[in-house]
Amino acid sequence: MLGYQHGDSLAHRLDPRTKLAVQLTFAVAAFAHTDPRGLAVLTVVTAGALASARLSPVAVLWGYRFLLPLLAAAVLFELVTLGPPWLDLAAAVDPLLASYRTLLIVAVAAGYVRTTAARESRAAVQWAIPGKPGRLLGAGVGLVFRFLPLLRRDLAAIRDAERARLGDERPTRERLQTVGAAGLRRAFARADRLAMALSARCFSWNATLPRIRFRAVDAPALALAAGLAASVLV
Amino acid sequence: MSTATDSVDLVGDEVAVNLVRAALLAALMGAFAFVSFPNPLNPAVPVTAQVLGVFLAGIYLGPAWGGFAMALYVLAGVLGAPVFSGASAGLAEIFGPTGGYLLSYPFAAALIGAVVHGVNGLVDPEGVSLPRLVGAMTAGTVVIYALGIAVYWYYLDTSLVAAIVGAGLVFVPAEAVKMAAAIGIVRSDEVQAT
Known part of the structure; x- marks a missing residue:
């Protein structure tokens, strides 16, 4: 599974907005040039992106192996x-x-996922979507990152309990219902406690985030993004 | 580190509760992506509980916050939280052949919420009639598959029939099982809506 890992590769040092721009323009360019020549050029760009994140292609294929049968x-x-x-x-x-x-x-x-911390992504979201909607989305995304491991553990515990009682021999509908109801009950219980704790600690619209700024190292990557965008018009 | 000196603008209690519930439902849906069950009708394609999450978001959070919860789910996945099926993440999932399903979730949850709750505030889902629940989830499923199949078809350059079979008909029976499970959850007294 691919996730963020702390590091000092070139991609780690890029601004999250730069990395998002490269990804978006890359995807658009890939759609515009889905022919052998275009894809060959984009393969070179991909190799560069992976190298800048010090990520091996094998690790990427393994991380997304579920996509391959499709x-x-x-x-x-x-x-x-x-x-x-x-x-x-x-x-x-x-x-x-x-x-x-x-x-x-x-x-x-995958290069973005490996090299960008959740806090940086949140700062980029709030930069891209100004005002309260962006702040709500930013705070919400932070909470999803934080609570995903806990809720996964909740569900795993529920399924263990189910298995111990031979629940895995019951029909799929009943199992979905048991796991869904118990999972939702725990998630809502956590949510209500968390909301109260947030309010008690002055949960505010203007929380402090890491400051994101473009640096010299972003210039070549932004030029790449501009080139990819321009290639669509050619 | 710099110090911000603007005055603190507190988030209201109601918004805070709804935001946190939406975020935790989005995270729960991400956790559902790890859980697969044997498909009673087609053992080759296991059932994941993700669409159940879309149903529950619409039913328990209503049109606005249910849709918001699903938007959070998609955004968190794009930004690297491993919440998509097979614990994958990243912008590529949106630009991939199954991106249509993901993009449809906010709309489907909002539609389900609107049918279940109407437009004048939230009701207790336990008191909603069975046909209304089934109708809401059916409408949501139609939205999910319409977008899902359209993107799969466009994206992989297959014929429309191949797309409808490969991305739709194979999965639809499993959705009926999830609807039944969602109704069971709503009727079970186990989850308090408010």
Whole structure:
């Protein structure tokens, strides 16, 4: 599983907004140039992005292995025909290119996920969406990051208890209901305690966040983003 | 470190409670992504409880905060929280073949909330009639699959039939099971709405 890891790679030192700009323009450029030549150029860009995050392509593929059957299915569905000549190579080319494009976009996004702390992302959100909506989203995203591990543990405990009572032999609907109800009850109980604690500690609209600023190292990356955006028009 | 000297602008109690509930529901949905159950109708495709999270967000938080909770879920995933299926994350999921499902969640939850609660404040979900609950979740499911299939079809350049079969029909029976589970949760007395 890919997640944030502390480090000092080039990608770690970039401003989160720069990294988001590169990801967005990369995805748009990949959609505009889904042909062998375009994807070859973008493969080089991807390799650079992964190197700047010191992330190996194998780790990315392993982290997103759940995506692979879906991509393979799209290619196979067009490749195999129900009748002679059984294999239609020409029809499979477009899905194949589209699947490869997905892998490239995934790899670039993995670089962001690995090198950007939640607090920096939150600061970027509040920069991009000014006013109270941005602050609500920023605070909410921070809470999701913070509580995800706890709620995962809650659910794991609930499922352990279920298994100990042979609950895993019950029908799927009953199991979903048990786990869903118990999970929701615990989440709401946590939410109500947390909301009270936040109010008691003067939960405010103007919390202090890490200051994000563009530095010299952002310049080449921003130029790359501009180049990717410009390539769409060519 | 610098020190901010502006005066503190407190968040109201009601907003704080709703924000925290929405955030925890989004996190719960992320936790659901780790939990898969055997699919009674098609053992090859396991059922994850994520869509159950969309149903519960609309039913328990209402149109505005339910939709907000799902927006938080998508945004947190984009920014790197491992909340999408298979514990993946990142902007690529939105630009991937299953991005349509993710983008549909806020709209589906808002629609479910609007059908269950109406537009004049929230009601106690336990008192909502069964047809209304089923209708709300069916409408939400239609939104999820319409967007999901459209994006899958556009994205992978397959034929429309391949997209409807591969991204829709395979999963729909499992949604009925989740609807039944959601109704069971609402009727079970286990969860207090307010």
